[in-house]
Amino acid sequence: MRAGLPSIPDAQIEVLRRLLPHRWETPTSLGRQLGLARPTVSNLVAAMEKNGLVARQANEADARSMLVGLTDLARDQLAVYDEAAESLLVGLLEDLTSVQQRTVRDILPLLAEIRAALEHQEPHPPAATSDMEKGSAR
Numbered sequence: 001m002r003a004g005l006p007s008i009p010d011a012q013i014e015v016l017r018r019l020l021p022h023r024w025e026t027p028t029s030l031g032r033q034l035g036l037a038r039p040t041v042s043n044l045v046a047a048m049e050k051n052g053l054v055a056r057q058a059n060e061a062d063a064r065s066m067l068v069g070l071t072d073l074a075r076d077q078l079a080v081y082d083e084a085a086e087s088l089l090v091g092l093l094e095d096l097t098s099v100q101q102r103t104v105r106d107i108l109p110l111l112a113e114i115r116a117a118l119e120h121q122e123p124h125p126p127a128a129t130s131d132m133e134k135g136s137a138r
Contacts, residue, residue, distance in 0.1 A: 008077060011036075012048055016074050019054070024067035026059060053077065 008016075011034075018033055019025060025033075031041040045068055048054045053074040059065045093101065 008053075008081060011040075011044055012053065013078075013081065015041075015044055015048065015068075016053065016070060016078055019068065019070045019074075020078070021075070022069070024057065024069040026062075026065050026067060028065070030068065048074075 014034055015030055018030055027041045027045055028038065030036075030045075031038055034041070036044075045054060045056075049056065052071055054068050055071050056066045056068055059067045093104065096104065
């Protein structure tokens, strides 16, 4: 456990979040969403199934594939994880100076926009030079 957080690897947390609250996805779809190779997703899902975090079921739309979904244990673990992470974050934010807290507050809308854009974008390899880097070079 890291600082009160359940010991679920970050990659598994990302998979679990894609399946919240009651979604079922193919491993291929999960891999696409997360930008992960098929063997990586296969290994993640196998480990998570072994630990009781996900279950598999037949894909009625495509008999050649399986669907992966959360178990009740996974939902419970995520709730504990989120509560511990929130508590940790609140504590860290409270330790910031008032100037630092204002900076964080001011940047939050921009971070929310970036997150929304990332969630609606297919993963792709990073460009050689990003627009952000170009802007900071000016």
